[in-house]
Amino acid sequence: MNPERSAARDATDADLASMLQRLHEAQAREPMPDWPIRAQRLRKLEQMLREQRAAFAAAISADFGCRPQEETDMLEIFPSLSAMRHALRHGRRWMRPRRSLAGLAFLPAHNVLIPQPLGVIGIIVPWNYPLYLAVGPLVDALAAGNRAMLKMSEFTPRFSALFAEQVAKYFPPDEVVVVNGDADVAQAFSALPFDHLLFTGSTAVGHHVMRAAAANLTPVTLELGGKSPAIIGPGARFEHAVERIVFGKLVNAGQTCIAPDYVLLPRARVAEFIELAGKAVARMYPQLERSTQYASIVSDRQYRRLVALRDDALAAGAHAHPLGEATADSARRLLPPQLMTDVDDGMAVMREEIFGPLLPLLPYDALDDAIAQVAARPHPLALYLFEQDQASIDRVLARTRAGGVSINDTLYHIAQHDLPFGGVGASGMGGYHGEAGFRTFSHLKPVFRQARWNGAGLLNPPYGERFRRMLILLLRRG
Known part of the structure; x- marks a missing residue:
């Protein structure tokens, strides 16, 4: 096995920084991947899940002591594959710029919202559904044109090791990389300068993750829990x-x-x-x-x-x-x-x-x-x-x-x-799944495009009588 890839299974702080740097550099070379590239990445993920389905279920069962394959298929494999199919059907449409006319006072200008990938997404995965809660947000991140780095749970060691091994086979290390390690690795991971960080886990740990992310002003999505x-x-x-x-x-x-x-x-x-x-x-x-x-x-x-x-x-x-x-x-x-x-x-x-x-x-x-x-x-x-x-x-x-x-x-x-799936207050912040996940992992870049022939110059100084009449008209129209 490639030693560069195997390092992702037991990462040091230096490894983490190096992996993230490689992902950032790759994203900088291709900041706006077109839909065929995004679809290809989603299909690689689907291929991995279908080909490794039985092995993943066996590893999860071994970690739990007993976890029926039927439950893994129903609660992890099926929703993961369903999320991929949904993204493949709708992702091209989600990518389209959203155009609208400018406000009445600014016509004939127009506005555009351009969905742009955020960059590199960090995903911290819990132990209770270690497959779905890794793949689900990864689908949304890839559909939005990002690269991703995942920290798996140390409490499901067999599955986490297998998942890292398989991701390294299906994806190059400048697209998706998986990290394993203990709580110290998780702490270092959450302090990395991601473009967005998604954490699923307990409210208590969520406090630590948010504090660590704040040092880099990294935006976070927290999926916590509480008493439902x-x-x-x-x-x-x-x-x-x-x-x-x-x-x-x-x-x-x-x-x-x-x-x-x-x-x-x-x-x-x-x-x-x-x-x-x-x-x-x-x-x-x-x-x-x-x-x-x-x-x-x-x-x-x-x-x-x-x-x-x-x-x-x-x-x-x-x-x-x-x-x-x-x-x-x-x-x-x-x-x-x-x-x-x-x-x-x-x-x-x-x-x-x-x-x-x-x-x-x-x-x-x-x-x-x-x-x-x-x-x-x-x-x-x-x-x-x-x-x-x-x-x-x-x-x-x-x-x-x-x-x-x-x-x-x-x-x-x-x-x-x-x-969208997400919490509110003590149960979390932000959401993902489907188009909501695409938007979470995108920046909707607002663009105002002025028309060649326009009246903007009527508001230029010096502010004389013509300006005052224009201003009265604008104030009346709100």
């Missing part, structure tokens, strides 16, 4: 709501940044939710204890954190409701799903993002009480509402803020290419 609520309204199809919440919570064993983090539901239906959730788990994961379709917790550290969250709540008076007969197995990092009742805001399980298969139930007496609870908390990355009454839906949408919303389902708003 699911509200079951009084007019919801209740059994459907329970099934979709269980699905959204338990794929990847809850290790999803937009997984439902707690449920607000009518007080009289708590027992019914527990019963229906148990049946849903039995249908989706029969013989869960031996199932190969229920993911493990990614690491011993994360397993211990989740057990501590649960035990802290139980010690403070909460109650746990296991969904099925399976028992926890720390050796395999198998943590069966549990609902939690009688929780309060003093418990860590209601202060921290859970990121695992624990799900608190919070009863309410009126929908406005549920809305008030959501509005009083930091803005979440996602909100889920189950309701049939349009007036109630409108009320929830108007009085809450969240990065994205799914109504009568969970998770799937992230897979809509015509919707």
Whole structure:
């Protein structure tokens, strides 16, 4: 293997600077690649994903201990390929300059917005969906005509090493480069002078990334998380709501940044939710204890954190409701799903993002009480509402803020290419996916083009009577 490329797998500070410099120099030689070049890069990425699909899924499963290939195909491979197809269909149109007439006072001049690549995009990838959250933003960066440098997660070492190896085979090191390493490498990476930096991960780490980027005035997109609520309204199809919440919570064993983090539901239906959730788990994961379709917790550290969250709540008076007969197995990092009742805001399980298969139930007496609870908390990355009454839906949408919303389902708003994905407030800033991602990684350069014959000279000094009459006319027209 080329030693220059293999260095990307275990980078020093000098390596990082050298890689970025090479990318910047290549971008300077070709600052505005045409659509065939961008499409070629996207097709190389698609080829890599299709040819390495099984190997990538096996590496991710090995990192987790158990991650069903079906979930990797559904939640990582499919949305990645879908994003590429969408960009290939629409990217040429996104590139077109947007023309408009100048303001009335400036006619016959006209305006143009020219989408221009920002340059080199830095992408910091988390461990929970290490393929999709690397490839998704990379698709948008390449469609926008940029080059990219990715820092993979040290918590999925097998996949991260394989991904770096394969990217080096499919892309030259002056187009896309992948970096591996520990937290010190991540810190050095976030301090590099990128033209834009995208970070997906925890809010706590997001603070450090933003501080590091600020030293270079690097613009950032932060995809964080928070406690995403699911509200079951009084007019919801209740059994459907329970099934979709269980699905959204338990794929990847809850290790999803937009997984439902707690449920607000009518007080009289708590027992019914527990019963229906148990049946849903039995249908989706029969013989869960031996199932190969229920993911493990990614690491011993994360397993211990989740057990501590649960035990802290139980010690403070909460109650746990296991969904099925399976028992926890720390050796395999198998943590069966549990609902939690009688929780309060003093418990860590209601202060921290859970990121695992624990799900608190919070009863309410009126929908406005549920809305008030959501509005009083930091803005979440996602909100889920189950309701049939349009007036109630409108009320929830108007009085809450969240990065994205799914109504009568969970998770799937992230897979809509015509919707931007991103957080708000504590759950992040900026967004990407589809045309929104193209714009995030582009500078829409504004150009004013004056006509040959124009009246601009009428406003030149000296400011006499003619100027004053022109000014009165302009002020009247606003």
